[in-house]
Amino acid sequence: xxxxxxxxxxxxxxxxxxxxxxxxxxxxxxxxxxxxxxxxxxxxxxxxxxxxxxxxxxxxxxxxxxxxxxxxxxxxxxxxxxxxxxxxxxxxxxxxxxxxxxxxxxxxxxxxxxxxxxxxxxxxxxxxxxxxxxxxxxxxxxxxxxxxxxxxxxxxxxxxxxxxxxxxxxxxxxxxxxxxxxxxxxxxxxxxxxxxxxxxxxxxxxxxxxxxxxxxxxxxxxxxxxxxxxxxxxxxxxxxxxxxxxxxxxxxxxxxxxxxxxxxxxxxxxxxxxxxxxxxxxxxxxxxxxxxxxxxxxxxxxxxxxxxxxxxxxxxxxxxxxxxxxxxxxxxxxxxxxxxxxxxxxxxxxxxxxxxxxxxxxxxxxx
Numbered sequence: 001x002x003x004x005x006x007x008x009x010x011x012x013x014x015x016x017x018x019x020x021x022x023x024x025x026x027x028x029x030x031x032x033x034x035x036x037x038x039x040x041x042x043x044x045x046x047x048x049x050x051x052x053x054x055x056x057x058x059x060x061x062x063x064x065x066x067x068x069x070x071x072x073x074x075x076x077x078x079x080x081x082x083x084x085x086x087x088x089x090x091x092x093x094x095x096x097x098x099x100x101x102x103x104x105x106x107x108x109x110x111x112x113x114x115x116x117x118x119x120x121x122x123x124x125x126x127x128x129x130x131x132x133x134x135x136x137x138x139x140x141x142x143x144x145x146x147x148x149x150x151x152x153x154x155x156x157x158x159x160x161x162x163x164x165x166x167x168x169x170x171x172x173x174x175x176x177x178x179x180x181x182x183x184x185x186x187x188x189x190x191x192x193x194x195x196x197x198x199x200x201x202x203x204x205x206x207x208x209x210x211x212x213x214x215x216x217x218x219x220x221x222x223x224x225x226x227x228x229x230x231x232x233x234x235x236x237x238x239x240x241x242x243x244x245x246x247x248x249x250x251x252x253x254x255x256x257x258x259x260x261x262x263x264x265x266x267x268x269x270x271x272x273x274x275x276x277x278x279x280x281x282x283x284x285x286x287x288x289x290x291x292x293x294x295x296x297x298x299x300x301x302x303x304x305x306x307x308x309x310x311x312x313x314x315x316x317x318x319x320x321x322x323x324x325x326x327x328x329x330x331x332x333x334x335x336x337x338x339x340x341x342x343x344x345x346x347x348x349x350x351x352x353x354x355x356x357x358x359x360x361x362x363x364x365x366x367x
Contacts, residue, residue: 003154005133007231009224013159014040014123018047020157021080024119029080030054030073032093040084040123040161052076057092063141066095067108073100080119083155086126087138093120094137094153109141115152122155125164127227128176128261130183130234132158145250154238160231162223165215172259174216174321179261180230181208182268185314186243187236189275189294190344191284197239198297204232205301212317244337244345245271248354251336258323265318269311270357275347276307284346291346333358 008016021029028050033041035055044051054072057065073081073096083093099108101116122132131137132155137148165173184204187197207229214222248271249263256263276295279288295307302310334355342348349357 003135003151005154006157008157008159009228012161014043014161016159017044017082017121018049020119020121021047021049024080026080026119028052028076028078029082030069030076030078030096031082031084032057032069032089032096033084034089038084038125038164044082052078054092054096057088059088061088061092061139063107063109063139063146065092066099066139067104069093069096070099070102070104070108074104081121083120083122084125086124087129087131090122090124090131090155091137091139091148093122094155095139095148098137098148098150098153109146109148113148113150113152115150119157120153120155121157121159123159123161123164124227124230126168126172126176127162127165127223127230128179130180130230130232130237133231133234134238136238158231160224160227162220162227165223165227166218166220170216171262171323174323175259175261175265176230177208177212177215177226177261178265178318178321180204180226180233181212182245182261182264183233183237183242184208184229185268185272185298186245187233187240188298189291189346190240190243191346192240192344193294194239197236200232200236200239202297202301204229204236205298207232209301209317216321241344242341243271244342244349244354247337247341247345248333248358250338251333255332262323265323266361267357269315269318270361271345271349272307272311272314274349274353274357275345276311278347278349278353281347281349281353283343283348294346330355330358 031051031053054069081093081097083089097118097120102108102111124132135151135154139146184201187201207225211222211225215226245264245268248267252263253260299310302313304310337354
């Protein structure tokens with residue numbers, strides 16, 4: 001990661017926020033968070049520092065939410081941003097940071113992005129996408145997903161507080177963990193992978209495979225490991241971006257109302273198997289030998305003797321979580337895949353391959 005970021009992992013690390021605010025001579029911060037109470041929100045409100053609160057964003061935040069946050073930031077004369085929450089809160093905070101010095105009479109998305117130098121602290125309350133480690137933020141404008149990308153929106157400080165994870169509903173806890181695992185796997189085989197991203201990915205996968213059972217049983221140390229794994233997964237895809245499994249997942253999420261990580265985990269083994277069986281379609285300039293090396297490293301992480309066994313172990317992991325899906329519409333799903341996302345995949349399945357994978361996926365899980 002090119003931008004320096006301080007990650008605080010100690011217990012009650014949020015209590016360092018007062019010191020950080022003082023070091024930046026902040027006179028007033030903007031707190032981006034949900035309306036729900038939590039100890040950190042109470043702590044921030046108790047500080048002897050002026051602040052404003054923005055909570056009127058929604059899940060899958062809109063451009064309007066970011067613009068409202070910018071208006072509040074300016075009106076209140078804020079000079080610092082703190083976000084507590086999942087990806088929605090963090091994405092809104094990133095956009096406020098990026099947009100807050102732009103011309104408000106022109107759509108922020110149509111202007112040139114520059115570093116505003118506004119400090120940003122994030123406290124993720126989920127362990128999944130690792131958005132606290134990335135240069136990306138997602139907002140929706142006119143019902144179209146917009147990915148905002150700029151190096152400067154990588155948060156300056158990240159506070160990983162595993163106690164947050166104890167309040168997540170079980171289904172979303174499982175789904176977020178699967179998102180982190182899938183991101184790390186996809187990052188390993190991405191055509192954009194580097195030695196640095198590979199190290200992040202491998203450590204993330206190892207932490208998840210070794211700790212997910214204890215994490216789901218409520219173990220606090222395992223929660224810390226999974227939170228670190230999600231952060232590492234975010235660092236990996238910040239370098240590589242995601243691949244075909246993510247591209248295939250988005251319509252599953254909206255069509256069947258399932259969580260994002262769940263949808264990705266359903267798609268990933270089909271992409272993995274397709275890539276294994278179609279070396280003639282490889283697009284990675286490093287060639288088949290490189291992809292085979294990646295598969296061998298994944299086999300080692302999964303403790304298996306072959307890629308087919310690794311895929312089977314991944315399927316069994318997902319099945320053990322007892323997640324469900326309900327309907328079937330291959331044509332809608334296949335048409336939903338953004339072909340640009342497939343460019344990061346080491347093997348390009350094309351429209352025909354996507355259709356075949358969706359067909360196999362839905363036939364297996366629906367019957």
